[in-house]
Amino acid sequence: MGILLLTKSVFAIMIGFLPALVLGLILIPILRKKKIGQRISIYVGDNHKKKEGTPTMGGLIFVIPTVIATLFLVLTDKLEMTPNLIIILFVFVSYSIIGFLDDFLSIKKKNNEGLTTYQKLFLQLIVALGFFYLYMQKGGQTALVSSTLHLNIEMGWFYGVFLLFILIGASNAVNLTDGLDGLAGGLSAISFIAFAIISIAVGFEEIGIFTFILVGALFGFLIFNTHPAKIFMGDTGSLALGAVMAAIAILTHREVTLLVVASVFVAETLSVILQVVWLRLFHKKLFLMTPLHHHFEKLGWQETDIVKLFWVVGLLLTMAGIYYGVWL
Numbered sequence: 001m002g003i004l005l006l007t008k009s010v011f012a013i014m015i016g017f018l019p020a021l022v023l024g025l026i027l028i029p030i031l032r033k034k035k036i037g038q039r040i041s042i043y044v045g046d047n048h049k050k051k052e053g054t055p056t057m058g059g060l061i062f063v064i065p066t067v068i069a070t071l072f073l074v075l076t077d078k079l080e081m082t083p084n085l086i087i088i089l090f091v092f093v094s095y096s097i098i099g100f101l102d103d104f105l106s107i108k109k110k111n112n113e114g115l116t117t118y119q120k121l122f123l124q125l126i127v128a129l130g131f132f133y134l135y136m137q138k139g140g141q142t143a144l145v146s147s148t149l150h151l152n153i154e155m156g157w158f159y160g161v162f163l164l165f166i167l168i169g170a171s172n173a174v175n176l177t178d179g180l181d182g183l184a185g186g187l188s189a190i191s192f193i194a195f196a197i198i199s200i201a202v203g204f205e206e207i208g209i210f211t212f213i214l215v216g217a218l219f220g221f222l223i224f225n226t227h228p229a230k231i232f233m234g235d236t237g238s239l240a241l242g243a244v245m246a247a248i249a250i251l252t253h254r255e256v257t258l259l260v261v262a263s264v265f266v267a268e269t270l271s272v273i274l275q276v277v278w279l280r281l282f283h284k285k286l287f288l289m290t291p292l293h294h295h296f297e298k299l300g301w302q303e304t305d306i307v308k309l310f311w312v313v314g315l316l317l318t319m320a321g322i323y324y325g326v327w328l
Helices: 003-033 060-075 083-109 117-137 158-177 183-201 205-225 234-251 255-261 263-282 292-298 303-327
Strands: 143-146 151-154
Touching: 003 060, 003 183, 003 205, 060 083, 060 205, 060 234, 083 117, 083 158, 083 205, 083 234, 117 158, 117 234, 143 158, 143 255, 158 183, 158 234, 158 255, 158 263, 183 205, 183 234, 183 255, 183 263, 183 303, 205 234, 234 255, 255 263, 255 303, 263 292, 263 303, 292 303
Parallel strands: none
Antiparallel strands: 143 151
């Protein structure tokens, strides 16, 4: 990475961080006053019950600054509005809107039931179809390629189904991981650092700069979201983060790298799937509770210790992902 690109990257982090910090200071008191608080599940234990009423929809703290900062750079000719950047903004904003609707309905109903599963899947399908249309319009490849694994599988229109699977899988993986203070936000920031570096290294500068802006905005959000959290990201943030991470992996042709960088998110999701399968096959639990971070809680671990462990694992995987995504 040259000096100019390094300067741009640092500037991108800064213009993501500062507006997010200011927006957090403004938004949290407003959400508290409006009593827009999180409902806590009765199954997660007494330690979480004291978080009842903590403001949610905190994803706005990093979604809004990221979009505005990106558009600012485009309008000031510091960043080119490429088809790839249009796709990323489309996915990021669309999934954030889906999450916002889910959060809004949950608050309105005064429970954790927002959009139904089918409503969510339908809306995600619409966005995925829009993504695939824009992707094909710009001449995107429909082959799954990995030189390390010697893969070059031409998927044709089935690539649209593959794209839908990645988008929905990634967005819901981050959503499942969002259960402890700072966990999903911190892991996402770590993962996006990898994709920012990879994007720039393989020739997608505009994607890299957008991703660094998002990293900065996530740092701003984490000031309010780390333990004890003053605000939760809600589906407004978690769905958007997972979907845009998948979109970046697809557009940079690093779908396999996504599995490496996002392995903690994958493990969280697999723990839920394995729990369901295990219960049906053997009529007993494999884990004390899922997603996986709750299993550690039931073992007696402190919330902050679990988050630190997951962050460290995420960082190690991110370093492996950078090596894999850039050089292999």
